[in-house]
Structures are given as structure tokens and as C-alpha cells.
Amino acid sequence: MLHKTKNVLIAGLSALIIFSTQVQAVTPSPQMIEQFKQLPKSEQERIAKQYGIDPSMLSTSATATKIENPQVVESRSTENNVLDQSEDESLTQQTKTAATVDAIESQKEQQLKPFGYDLFAGSPTTFAPVSDVPVPAEYMVGPGDTINVQLYGKENNNYQLVVGRDGAVQFPDLGPISLVGLSFAEARNLLQDKIAQSMIGINANITMGELRSIRIFVAGDAYKPGSYTVSSLSTITQALFVSGGVNQIGSLRNIQLKRSGKTVGTLDLYDLLMRGDASGDKRLQSGDVVFIPSTGGTVSVMGEVRRPAIYELKSNETMADVIKMASGLNPGAYPKSSVVERYSDKSVKTVINVDLTANSGLSTLVKNGDVLNVKSASNRIDNAVTLAGAVIRPGKYQWKNALKVADLLPSIWGNLTITADLDYSLLVREINQRGDIEVHRVALGKAITDPFSLHNVVLQPRDTLLVFDYEDREKLLEPIITQLKNQSRFGDAAKLVSINGNVRFPGQYPLTVNADVKELIIAAGGLEEGAYTMAAELTRQEVSQTDGVTIQHQQLSLNDVMNNPSSIVELQSRDILTVRTLPDWQETRWVTVKGEVKFPGTYSIQRGETLKGVIARAGGYTDNAALKSAVFLRQSVKDKERLELAKLSDELRREIAAKALTKDTPTVGYADAQLMLKELENVEVVGRLVVDLNAIELGIDEANLDLEDADALYVPSKNQTVSVMGQVQHPSTHRFKAGLTFDQYLGLSGGPRKRADEDRAYIIKADGSVAMPNESSWFTSSTQMEPGDTIIVPLDTEYKDSLTLWQQVTTIIYNSAIAVAAVATL
Structure with missing residues (x-):
């Protein structure tokens, strides 16, 4: 039987090939493929090769291919007109003038999209029918199936x-x-x-098996109206998908199915999209027409609804129906004061308030073109208290009757940060509907440790408790101070006081209820070390409409204020408390003495102490001390040198720029200019002050000087060398020999270079002073040198294109280098 069937199939295929002009054009029918599957595998491969088809189609052992619907629709390219969240937030933060509010509302209305059109949006890519869907039992069998x-x-x-x-x-x-x-x-x-x-x-x-295809028509406001070949199982919605959906003026709620000139069904897509009701999605027959009429009325819904959009209306729909279309209200909505913008009979836009919490508002009929705006509720929380500042868990907490501070913060260790101020916290309380505030001071430590005391204040709704630490005091106080200033509306003094002087946190503070001077000192973190408690000054302004403003100064004993309960001094707005410092009080000052002294180290000094006194405290000099080579450093001199160096650098840049712009002189080379500037930037400023220890040792008062904080004295050992630096053939250091002159030491280093400026050569003495040959008639080339002296031969400024500042640059560089070297040898 199988052999007979094989011969018949082979003969049929051979005849088909002979009478066919193009073998590759022959496409086997499904019936032929089923018969081919019964042939041996070798015959299947030969037939597949002849017909140019996939051998897996003929193989009985081939696995079932996955059935997929063809993509018959491409998405439409639509622009996204919705503003992102950051832009919307920036709009809401603008100054809410009338023009701004109108612009924001108009922009939000323009962002609304018609509901439901995106579901079917697309354009057809093929007219092939979809035939891989399950066949229901009620399917009517017809020709072609x-x-x-x-x-x-x-x-x-x-x-x-x-x-x-x-x-x-x-x-x-x-x-x-x-x-x-x-x-x-x-x-x-x-x-x-x-x-x-x-x-x-x-x-x-x-x-x-294979279902028949039917031809239908999609007419009206479809995206791609026309005739389509679809499966006999297709419904109205499938016809919409194939035709690309509904265009922007087409109706989603009145899609009509016409058969033989009569309307046999109507589909409201809102039933399908919002409620999943597909009862109106009827099956199509050959020759049916799916007609999409133009949309009827529309209503725009915006604001605090779950799905803002533009919705299509049917007759006699109410506000309740519209809210259902928008999927309900957001939790933050305020439906009681919703607004409807509507065109009147005179074609003028009017505004109607609608209470969507009442039956009368919900039953209000909606008209074509209405814009429903559901307003948002206030973001202010009514039954809450707020914790802020140095607490472990800041935020809002529920208020309940008789709630106290210790109920919110029952533990110091468990609820407060390690740096929390236990003596000064503020309770900010709203006192009226305008949001005006009054401020109370809370001794937080006492409120927690003794919950039955008066410090454990009873809280009210909308109270804010601020807990300060030692860093965010000013940051937490700033909004309170601003609010107190703003609520002073009728010329009244803002409830603010100030404290300055020797306290930990001087500045401006809120005037708390029943505040006194002691409380203000506690607010400022207490007194600093060295505060003068015998007399502080309280400055008060008395304002009179007839006499104007008078200033009163009152002297207070802080000892009585802080320790005597009967010495309470109440504060008024704009009071200023000044806490003085003890006479002759000063922070501990330190000076450093190193080198050839008997007891080198760091010594504390008082105001007025001199260098001679500190040397005596250090035990005096050793026998090996070189007093002329001593280096004395001072911070104030260092700061001044740094400032002068910055000025010199700026002047040098300007001079380089001026030389570059001058046509009648050669321009300075870029490399040379950068070299000078770089050397200036790398100069280590030391702050050396020339002192004469020999004169101080001899008792000459003019040579002595008062010490400052961070002064440093370096006494080196005796130095038996003379150095030669700068533009010489071989910069070097030579052993000091008595009787050798300036020129002789210069000769020991090979003499000046070609670029040297011999006329400006100078000597840096061991004590840091400078001597120049051209400054004294007796200073000649035969000048005797001393141990520790340094000869400097600078660069010829004319060689550097007349940059007159170059000599200053080299002088600073060499002088600083010598001072650093002297300190480094200790």
C-alpha cells in the first residue's frame, strides 16, 4: 500500500514539473504537504529541494512550530506633549500671579490626550488574514473552510x-x-x-483546518479606511486593529456594524476599555462594513483624578459618569470645590463651581467642550506635631490629647543624637489661622528625665519641636527668624533679641514667651571661657510716637542673673545683650625656641612677654650658638609676605603682557615668562623677621621685641662657611677664611656669568639683613666677609628683555631659600 502511494505521488510530481514553466513558482498546497509527510525521508528531502521549501515542513518528526500572530499594524509616530515632572514642579513654584496661574492651567489642559486612541493606534503593514486562533463551537461553517x-x-x-x-x-x-x-x-x-x-x-x-477568508470594509474616520481580507473569525475590534484604529476625530463610543445596508450592531469601546465588556464586539461576515462616525461631544478632565484625559460623551451623561471615566479621584483631591469651564450660549467661557461630594453636583449634566478641573486638597497636616533637628527619627507624629514632649522623646540615648543640646530647644506654635507663630523654650533634658515637671510641656496640633546641636543652630533658626519678621505687620517690633561678645554662639535669637536674660545666655550655648560675669550690658530701645527712639544701657551682673532666681531680667523685642571679656584675658599663646639653647621647646607666653625673657626661660645659649645666624619667624610677617608675593605675581603678568604688545621692543619669550611665574608660585614663604640677638644679649632695649602667638626662634650652631649663589660659573659653598674679600669668594665660584648683573650683586648677612655694594661708599670689592654670609649675583634684567620685576623675583627666591635652608639644618 505504501509503495503504491509512493509511486503515485512521484508520478504526480513528475507530471507537475514537466508541465510547469517555472518549477520554483509551484507552491504545494496543504493537502499535498500532508501527503508528502508519508514518504520516506530521502524522498522528502528530494522533493523539498525541487520545490525550494523547508524540509522541516515535510518531516513527520519535525516539532510543532510556534504559532504567532503576524504583525499587521505598525505604531503611529506621535509626539509626547506631556511635560516631565521636573518642569511641572518648576511651574508650580513660580510666583502665582494671575497670568502665571492662567498659563499653568492652560498648559496642563493642552497636555491632555484623548482617551483610548492609543490602544488601536497604528498603520497596517499587511492584509494577510489571521487564521491561527481557536475555532469556537458556534462558528458557522461556509464555503472555503x-x-x-x-x-x-x-x-x-x-x-x-x-x-x-x-x-x-x-x-x-x-x-x-x-x-x-x-x-x-x-x-x-x-x-x-x-x-x-x-x-x-x-x-x-x-x-x-484552514479557515476561509472574508472581505470586509472599514469606513468613516478610521486611520486607514478601505477593504481588508480578514479571517472569518474576525470581530469589530480586530477590524479596527487591522485598519490602524480610529483617527483623532473618530468616535470610540458609536462604532457601527452594517450588514446589507442595515446597522446590526453598535460597539462602545469604553465598555471594553473601562469595564472589560466585549458583548458588543460582534463577529464579522463577508461584505460587512465597520463604520466609524465622527466623535460626538467631549469633556476634558484634569487635576486630581487618576486618569486625566479628554473623554467622549454620550447623551445625558453626568459628572458622576465623567469621574468614573477618569477612574475616580486621587487621595489628595478636594472635590467639594471643583471647577467646570464651559462655553455659554453667547460663545463666552464661563466658570461653574461643582460640589462633587453632593448628589446635586454629581448629577450635573456634562456639555460638549466642558473642562472639569478637580482641585487638590491642602498639604497641611492638621493633627500632627513635627520633630526636627538633632533627633534620631525626625518627622511628623500623630497628635493626641494631653500629648507631652516626653511622650515623643522618652529617652535621651534612644531618641536624641549625641550632640543634642539638652538645655535649649524651641517649641514653635501656630497661634492663629494666618500661620503666625509664638516660640517657647523647652529644657529638653529636664523634660525627659523629670516628666512630671513643668518643663514637660503639653503639645498642641501643628506644634514643631526643634532640637539643636552644636552645628545646625543657625540653619534651624533661620526660617523661624524670617517668620517672626514677616508677621510683624503694623510697625510692631519683631520678637527677636540679640547676644554678642564672649558666648559660644553669638547672634540673633527668637524672643520666647516669658524670656529673660538667663534664657538668652542658654540659647547662645552659655558663656565662653574668660567671660566677665561682674558686668554685662543690656541695650534696649524705647520707642515713643512723640519722643522717637531712645537708647538705654543697663549693667547686669551675670553671676546674679545665672544663680539668683530673684534677679530675673525679662527681655523685650530688639534687646541686645553684650557679654564682655575679662580684662587682660587672652587665649594661651605659644612660642617655639629651637637650636643652640639649653632647653629648646615650646613655651607659653602672656601678653607683653619679650624675646629676651623667653630666651632666659630656655636657659640661655650654648657655647656653640651662632647668634648672628639666628632665624626668627612670625606668622603676621608670613601673611604679609604672601600678600606681597601675590601682588608681585600680578604685576609680573601685567608687565609681560605689556611687553608682548609693544612693537618697538622684543617680546619676552613664552618659556622665560612661564619660568618666572612658576618660580614665584613655588616660593615657600617663611615670614622671617631680622633680629639682633647680640644686641639683645648686651641689654640694648631697642633690639628686644614683644612676642606674638606662634613665633619661632631658631638658633643655629656656628657656621664657618660662605655661600655664593646666582649667576656665577659654579654656585657653591666655601669654608670661611678670615681676610678673604667679596671678590675673592666670587672668584672661588668661577666668577660671574655672561648674563650676570654684577652692579646689583648683594650679600645676605647671616642674620637675614641685606648689604649691597652700591649702597655705601665704604662697601667696596675689598669688603671683608663674615661666617654665614651668602653672596647673591642676580640675573641681568636687560638680558631678560627689560623686565624690571625680574630682580625682585630673584631676590625673593634667594632670600626665602636661604631662610628655609637655615631652619632645615636644625
């Missing part, structure tokens, strides 16, 4: 029966069987009965 019949039992056969134009199928051995007007379930039962009656011992499995 294929019924698959599998016989098993005494005989095994597969048949693919195509319904002819007369509505009948040709069943082998049974003849024609009419299926006109039968559903798939009825046709299946009929065929099974026929087989059971005529073919004893054979069972049948009947399924639907």
Missing part, C-alpha cells in the same frame, strides 16, 4: 475536506455531505454520525 478528519480503528486515514460553494464536502466512500447553515459543533456531530453508521469499527476525530 477546511475540515480535518482523522479515522482510526480498523482503518487509519486522514482527510482534508474543503467545503464547496454548494456548502457540501466530498467524503471518500460516503459521497457529498451538505453542511449548509450548520455550526462547527453541528457539522462535527453530523460527520461523526455518518461515519459511525457507514463505517463500522472506525472512530473519527474532526477538527477545523
Whole structure:
């Protein structure tokens, strides 16, 4: 049997190939493919090669391919007109003038999109019918459908029966069987009965094969209206998908199905999109017309609704229906004061207030063009208290009756940070509907440790408790001070006081209820070390409409104020408390003495102490001390040198720029200019002050000097060398020999270079002073040198293109280098 079937198939294929002009143009039908699957694998591969088809289509062992719907629609390219959140927030933070409010509302209205159109938005890419969906039992069988019949039992056969134009199928051995007007379930039962009656011992499995295609029309306001070939199982919504959906003026709520010139169904897509009701999505028949009329009225819904959009209206719909379309209200909505913008009969826009919490408001009919704006509720929390500052868990907490400070902060260790100020906290309380505040001081430590004391204040709704630490005092006080200034509206003095002088945190503070001087000192963190407690000054302004402003100064004893309860001095607005410092009080000052002294180290000094006194405290000099070579450093001199160096650098840049712009002189080279500037930047400023220790040792008072904090004295050992630096052939250091002159030491270093400026050569003495040959008539080339002296031969400024500042640059560089070297040797 199999051999016979094989020969028949091969003969049929050969005839088909002979009579076909283009072999590759022949496409096997599904019936032929099913027959090919019964052939051996070698024959399947040969036939597949001849027909140019995938061999897996003919293989009986091939796995079932995954059924996927073809993509028949491409998405439309639409612009996103919705502002991002950051832009929307920036709009709401603008000054809310009338023009700004109108602009914001108008922009939000323009951002609204028509609801539901995005679901079907697209353009068709193919007209191929979708035929891979399950077939329901009520499907009406018609011409072109294929019924698959599998016989098993005494005989095994597969048949693919195509319904002819007369509505009948040709069943082998049974003849024609009419299926006109039968559903798939009825046709299946009929065929099974026929087989059971005529073919004893054979069972049948009947399924639907390839379905027929039908041609429908999509008309009206579709995105791509026209004629489409679709599956006979297609419905109205599938026709919408294939045609690309509805355009921007098409109706989603009145899609009509027309058959033979009559409307046989109407689909409201809102039922499907909002409630999942597909009862109106009827199945199409060949020749049906899906007609999309233009949209009716629309309403725009914005504000605090869950789905702001533009919705299509039907007749007699109310505000309640519109809220349902928008999927309800947000939790932050204030529906009681919603607003509807509506065009009147005179084509003028009017505004109507609608209470969406009342039946009258919900039953209000909606008109075409309405804009419903659901306002937002206030973001102010009514029944809460706020913790801020140096607490472990800041934020808002529920207020309840008789709530106290210790109820919110029961533990110092468990609720406060390690740096929290236990003596000074502020309770900010609203006193009226305008938001005006009054400030109370809370001794937080006492409130927590003794909850039954008066310090454990009872809280009220909307209270704010601020806990200070030692860093954020000013930051937390700033909004309170601003609020107190703003609420002073009728010429009244703002409830603010100030404290300055020797306290930990001087500045401006809120005037708390029943405040006194002691409380202000506590607010400022207490007194600093060295505060003068015998007398502080309280300055008070008395304002009179007749006499103007008078200033009063009152002297207070801080000892009495802080320790005597009967010495309470109440404060008024704009009071200023000045805490003085003890006479002759000073912070501990330190000076450093190093080198050739008997007890080098760091010594504390008082105001007026001199260098001679500190040297005596250090035990005096050793026998090896070189007093002339001593280096004395001072911070104030260092700061001055740094400032002068910055000025010199700026002047040098300007001179370089001026030389570069001058045409009649050579321009300075870029490398030379950068070299000078770089050397200036790398100069280490030391702050050396020339002192004469020999004169101090001899008792000459003019040579002595008062010490400052951070002064440093370096006494080196005796130095038996003379150094030669600068523009010489071989810069070096030579052993001091008595009797050798300036020129002789210069000769020991090879003499000046070609670029040297011999006329400006100078000597830096061991004590840091400078001597120049051209400053004294007796200072000649035969000048005797001393141990520790340094000869400097500078660069000729004319060689550097007349940069007159170059000599100053080199002088600073050499002088600083010598001082650093002297200190480094200790």
C-alpha cells in the first residue's frame, strides 16, 4: 500500500514539473504537504529541494512550530506633549500671579490626550488574514473552510475536506455531505454520525483546518479606511486593529456594524476599555462594513483624578459618569470645590463651581467642550506635631490629647543624637489661622528625665519641636527668624533679641514667651571661657510716637542673673545683650625656641612677654650658638609676605603682557615668562623677621621685641662657611677664611656669568639683613666677609628683555631659600 502511494505521488510530481514553466513558482498546497509527510525521508528531502521549501515542513518528526500572530499594524509616530515632572514642579513654584496661574492651567489642559486612541493606534503593514486562533463551537461553517478528519480503528486515514460553494464536502466512500447553515459543533456531530453508521469499527476525530477568508470594509474616520481580507473569525475590534484604529476625530463610543445596508450592531469601546465588556464586539461576515462616525461631544478632565484625559460623551451623561471615566479621584483631591469651564450660549467661557461630594453636583449634566478641573486638597497636616533637628527619627507624629514632649522623646540615648543640646530647644506654635507663630523654650533634658515637671510641656496640633546641636543652630533658626519678621505687620517690633561678645554662639535669637536674660545666655550655648560675669550690658530701645527712639544701657551682673532666681531680667523685642571679656584675658599663646639653647621647646607666653625673657626661660645659649645666624619667624610677617608675593605675581603678568604688545621692543619669550611665574608660585614663604640677638644679649632695649602667638626662634650652631649663589660659573659653598674679600669668594665660584648683573650683586648677612655694594661708599670689592654670609649675583634684567620685576623675583627666591635652608639644618 505504501509503495503504491509512493509511486503515485512521484508520478504526480513528475507530471507537475514537466508541465510547469517555472518549477520554483509551484507552491504545494496543504493537502499535498500532508501527503508528502508519508514518504520516506530521502524522498522528502528530494522533493523539498525541487520545490525550494523547508524540509522541516515535510518531516513527520519535525516539532510543532510556534504559532504567532503576524504583525499587521505598525505604531503611529506621535509626539509626547506631556511635560516631565521636573518642569511641572518648576511651574508650580513660580510666583502665582494671575497670568502665571492662567498659563499653568492652560498648559496642563493642552497636555491632555484623548482617551483610548492609543490602544488601536497604528498603520497596517499587511492584509494577510489571521487564521491561527481557536475555532469556537458556534462558528458557522461556509464555503472555503477546511475540515480535518482523522479515522482510526480498523482503518487509519486522514482527510482534508474543503467545503464547496454548494456548502457540501466530498467524503471518500460516503459521497457529498451538505453542511449548509450548520455550526462547527453541528457539522462535527453530523460527520461523526455518518461515519459511525457507514463505517463500522472506525472512530473519527474532526477538527477545523484552514479557515476561509472574508472581505470586509472599514469606513468613516478610521486611520486607514478601505477593504481588508480578514479571517472569518474576525470581530469589530480586530477590524479596527487591522485598519490602524480610529483617527483623532473618530468616535470610540458609536462604532457601527452594517450588514446589507442595515446597522446590526453598535460597539462602545469604553465598555471594553473601562469595564472589560466585549458583548458588543460582534463577529464579522463577508461584505460587512465597520463604520466609524465622527466623535460626538467631549469633556476634558484634569487635576486630581487618576486618569486625566479628554473623554467622549454620550447623551445625558453626568459628572458622576465623567469621574468614573477618569477612574475616580486621587487621595489628595478636594472635590467639594471643583471647577467646570464651559462655553455659554453667547460663545463666552464661563466658570461653574461643582460640589462633587453632593448628589446635586454629581448629577450635573456634562456639555460638549466642558473642562472639569478637580482641585487638590491642602498639604497641611492638621493633627500632627513635627520633630526636627538633632533627633534620631525626625518627622511628623500623630497628635493626641494631653500629648507631652516626653511622650515623643522618652529617652535621651534612644531618641536624641549625641550632640543634642539638652538645655535649649524651641517649641514653635501656630497661634492663629494666618500661620503666625509664638516660640517657647523647652529644657529638653529636664523634660525627659523629670516628666512630671513643668518643663514637660503639653503639645498642641501643628506644634514643631526643634532640637539643636552644636552645628545646625543657625540653619534651624533661620526660617523661624524670617517668620517672626514677616508677621510683624503694623510697625510692631519683631520678637527677636540679640547676644554678642564672649558666648559660644553669638547672634540673633527668637524672643520666647516669658524670656529673660538667663534664657538668652542658654540659647547662645552659655558663656565662653574668660567671660566677665561682674558686668554685662543690656541695650534696649524705647520707642515713643512723640519722643522717637531712645537708647538705654543697663549693667547686669551675670553671676546674679545665672544663680539668683530673684534677679530675673525679662527681655523685650530688639534687646541686645553684650557679654564682655575679662580684662587682660587672652587665649594661651605659644612660642617655639629651637637650636643652640639649653632647653629648646615650646613655651607659653602672656601678653607683653619679650624675646629676651623667653630666651632666659630656655636657659640661655650654648657655647656653640651662632647668634648672628639666628632665624626668627612670625606668622603676621608670613601673611604679609604672601600678600606681597601675590601682588608681585600680578604685576609680573601685567608687565609681560605689556611687553608682548609693544612693537618697538622684543617680546619676552613664552618659556622665560612661564619660568618666572612658576618660580614665584613655588616660593615657600617663611615670614622671617631680622633680629639682633647680640644686641639683645648686651641689654640694648631697642633690639628686644614683644612676642606674638606662634613665633619661632631658631638658633643655629656656628657656621664657618660662605655661600655664593646666582649667576656665577659654579654656585657653591666655601669654608670661611678670615681676610678673604667679596671678590675673592666670587672668584672661588668661577666668577660671574655672561648674563650676570654684577652692579646689583648683594650679600645676605647671616642674620637675614641685606648689604649691597652700591649702597655705601665704604662697601667696596675689598669688603671683608663674615661666617654665614651668602653672596647673591642676580640675573641681568636687560638680558631678560627689560623686565624690571625680574630682580625682585630673584631676590625673593634667594632670600626665602636661604631662610628655609637655615631652619632645615636644625
